[in-house]
Amino acid sequence: xxxxxxxxxxxxxxxxxxxxxxxxxxxxxxxxxxxxxxxxxxxxxxxxxxxxxxxxxxxxxxxxxxxxxxxxxxxxxxxxxxxxxxxxxxxxxxxxxxxxxxxxxxxxxxxxxxxxxxxxxxxxxxxxxxxxxxxxxxxxxxxxxxxxxxxxxxxxxxxxxxxxxxxxxxxxxxxxxxxxxxxxxxxxxxxxxxxxxxxxxxxxxxxxxxxxxxxxxxxxxxxxxxxxxxxxxxxxxxxxxxxxxxxxxxxxxxxxxxxxxxxxxxxxxxxxxxxxxxxxxxxxxxxxxxxxxxxxxxxxxxxxxxxxxxxxxxxxxxxxxxxxxxxxxxxxxxxxxxxxxxxxxxxxxxxxxxxxxxxxxxxxxxxxxxxxxxx
Numbered sequence: 001x002x003x004x005x006x007x008x009x010x011x012x013x014x015x016x017x018x019x020x021x022x023x024x025x026x027x028x029x030x031x032x033x034x035x036x037x038x039x040x041x042x043x044x045x046x047x048x049x050x051x052x053x054x055x056x057x058x059x060x061x062x063x064x065x066x067x068x069x070x071x072x073x074x075x076x077x078x079x080x081x082x083x084x085x086x087x088x089x090x091x092x093x094x095x096x097x098x099x100x101x102x103x104x105x106x107x108x109x110x111x112x113x114x115x116x117x118x119x120x121x122x123x124x125x126x127x128x129x130x131x132x133x134x135x136x137x138x139x140x141x142x143x144x145x146x147x148x149x150x151x152x153x154x155x156x157x158x159x160x161x162x163x164x165x166x167x168x169x170x171x172x173x174x175x176x177x178x179x180x181x182x183x184x185x186x187x188x189x190x191x192x193x194x195x196x197x198x199x200x201x202x203x204x205x206x207x208x209x210x211x212x213x214x215x216x217x218x219x220x221x222x223x224x225x226x227x228x229x230x231x232x233x234x235x236x237x238x239x240x241x242x243x244x245x246x247x248x249x250x251x252x253x254x255x256x257x258x259x260x261x262x263x264x265x266x267x268x269x270x271x272x273x274x275x276x277x278x279x280x281x282x283x284x285x286x287x288x289x290x291x292x293x294x295x296x297x298x299x300x301x302x303x304x305x306x307x308x309x310x311x312x313x314x315x316x317x318x319x320x321x322x323x324x325x326x327x328x329x330x331x332x333x334x335x336x337x338x339x340x341x342x343x344x345x346x347x348x349x350x351x352x353x354x355x356x357x358x359x360x361x362x363x364x365x366x367x368x369x370x371x372x373x374x375x
Contacts (some may be wrong), residue, residue, distance in 0.1 A: 002320075005361045008186055008312030008352050013355035018244055025240040031075075035236050042241040047246055052165075054201040056208035059234035060215050063162040063184025066198040067095035067132075069232050070158045071178040073210045076101050076129045077108040080341035082158075083148045083369050084117040086320040088331075092134055092160050092324030093321045101129065102331065105322050107337040111280035113293065113347070114141040116339070121149050131157050135164035135174045138190070138256075138290035139282060139348075140146040143169045143177050147218070150178070158182065162198075163290040165191050166253050170284050175201040180211075190256070190290055191249050197238040202357060251323040256289040260360065263292060263350070266365040275372055277346075291316060302371050309367045314349045 013020070029040060048057040060066050076082060078100030084092055086105040093103035104372045106119040118133060126192050133141035133149060136151050157178025161167070165183050167248045175181025185197035200211050210227070213220050218229030262281070265275050277295035281287050294314065296302050303313050320340040322332035332343065350364055 004100060005310040006312060006363055008104050008314055008349070008351050009353050010256035010355055011187060011192070014353070018248070019030060021244045025244050026237060027092075029240045029248075030238050032257055037233055038236050040236040040239040040243065041122050041234055042363075044234075044243050044246075047243060048199060048201075049251070051175050051246060052175060052201060053175060054181065055203050056201060056205065056211075058202075058211045058215065059256055060198045060200055060232040061183060061234055063198040064091040064095060065071060065159070065215075065230070065232040066162075066182035066200045067091060067160060068098065068230070069211055069214045070182050071095060071099055071101070071130060072129055072214050072229070073207055074156055074158070079127065080129040081125060081127040082130045082132050083120055083138075085340070086322040086337050087113060087239055087317065087343055088160065088321065089160075089162070089317065090135045090321060090324065090326070092132065093327065096123045096132070097327070102127075102130070103321070103327070105210060105332070105337060107339045108343065109142070110339050110343070112141070112282060113343055115146075117142045117145040117149075120146060124149065126154060127344040128155050129154070131155055131178075132160055132280045133178075134160040134162075135156065135167060136256055137293050138167055138288040139277070140164065140167055140174050140285040142282070142284070144284075149176065156180070161329040163189065164288060165189065165350045166286075167288045177295065178343075179204065180207060185238070190252060190288055191242065191245060193238040194241050195235075195238060197234050197242065199234075201342060204346060218335060221355070245291060252354040253288045256285070256292075256352055259352055259354070259356050259361065260289050260292055262285070262361055263352075263365070264368060266361060272365070272369060272372065276368065289352050291349045293347050293349045295343070296348060297346060299346050302368065303348055305371045306364070306367055309350070309363075311364055316329060316347060316349055318344055322345050330374050 005323040045057045080101040082096040096103045107115045159178045159181040160185035161175040181201040183199040185193040214229040215232035219225040
């Protein structure tokens with residue numbers, strides 16, 4: 001079996017049928033010589049508002065900058081607290097810490113990997129300025145109790161929806177449930193740019209106006225800066241490329257969902273369910289499978305076996321945030337969040353991209369079956 005037989009992600013396969021349209025879009029921007037904001041960005045924002053069903057979409061420079069802009073718009077600053085999950089990419093808590101605020105972690109739900117909503121209320125204090133749930137791997141957090149807490153306490157919700165574009169919770173689009181939603185268009189996402197890009201969404205027109213100012217150094221009028229902002233602008237080139245890709249998003253999502261269902265059938269047929277814990281699907285949520293993450297106690301040995309068989313995998317995430325060196329001063333220790341720590345030792349992402357073939361999936365499952373037969 002060749003080392004490239006089943007890659008974790010095959011962006012070339014996605015690009016091939018779009019090549020001519022993407023190059024035409026790039027040429028259009030080059031011919032216009034309008035690279036910062038402008039008509040491409042405005043058009044993308046309108047198209048994303050329509051696609052997501054959220055009134056205001058503001059293009060920004062990355063998913064990380066989307067989180068920063070959202071927290072800045074809510075006035076989060078030094079000495080404040082933001083309640084969030086320890087099981088996410090570092091940008092989630094990093095955006096909080098960069099503003100001088102303290103990430104306050106709540107352990108995760110074992111089945112979904114998302115924040116345990118029942119643990120949030122006890123962490124709310126007079127210093128809490130936001131609640132930041134993450135819709136991890138493409139499935140919404142359990143938002144009903146989180147919204148109830150936010151309504152009761154007046155603490156706004158910032159949704160980290162970086163991995164969940166197009167997912168819904170009880171019929172509502174993620175990114176449109178809390179005060180502000182944050183998305184990433186990193187190339188590996190279901191809707192990926194050709195570099196860094198992101199999006200902030202809100203139903204609040206006043207917040208949208210503030211976010212647009214923040215992304216442009218805090219000014220609505222050139223050389224007049226009412227508030228402190230930053231350079232969080234999305235590139236026009238990225239906007240033009242995303243406009244080519246956006247009409248295909250639903251098709252790509254359906255392909256990922258089809259592949260997830262096929263995996264489930266294959267794992268059942270191979271009598272691996274139980275030995276391998278498959279991704280949980282909530283009845284309240286659509287899962288768009290940015291990642292297909294299984295759980296296995298012998299994760300590292302299985303990953304090495306799959307690598308030797310030419311099958312790409314990834315570990316999201318090998319260390320939870322409360323145990324990362326950059327958050328050492330928060331004072332957490334091993335055992336502080338045991339569910340997240342166990343997930344960090346067991347979670348393994350398998351290939352799930354839309355162009356993945358049935359034969360490739362069969363190779364993945366068969367290789368896993370062989371591993372456990374030998375064990």
